[in-house]
Amino acid sequence: MKSPIEHAQRHEAMAHSEAVRMQAAEEYVLGELSPVLREEYEEHFFACVACALEVKAAAAFVDNACDVLRQRPDVHGQ
Ligand SMILES: [Zn+2]
Numbered sequence: 596m597k598s599p600i601e602h603a604q605r606h607e608a609m610a611h612s613e614a615v616r617m618q619a620a621e622e623y624v625l626g627e628l629s630p631v632l633r634e635e636y637e638e639h640f641f642a643c644v645a646c647a648l649e650v651k652a653a654a655a656f657v658d659n660a661c662d663v664l665r666q667r668p669d670v671h672g673q
Pocket residue numbers: 610611614639640643644645646
């Protein structure tokens with residue numbers, strides 16, 4: 596699977612299947628990717644429409660969830 600050449604260039608974009616498998620979009624938006632994976636994933640989704648949309652959708656979802664959580668405690672005042 597890993598050729599010596601691949602091993603030599605360490606800075607390589609993530610494979611799409613890998614990104615999907617590890618749910619990289621969600622992890623990325625939540626800030627849970629390691630710095631290395633983050634860079635690899637960024638390099639991948641700049642060139643991958645499907646993953647770019649995933650990141651957008653995940654970001655919108657997280658934003659929404661935050662709004663809901665933020666509004667909830669104030670509903671009844673106590
Ligand atoms: Zn992709």
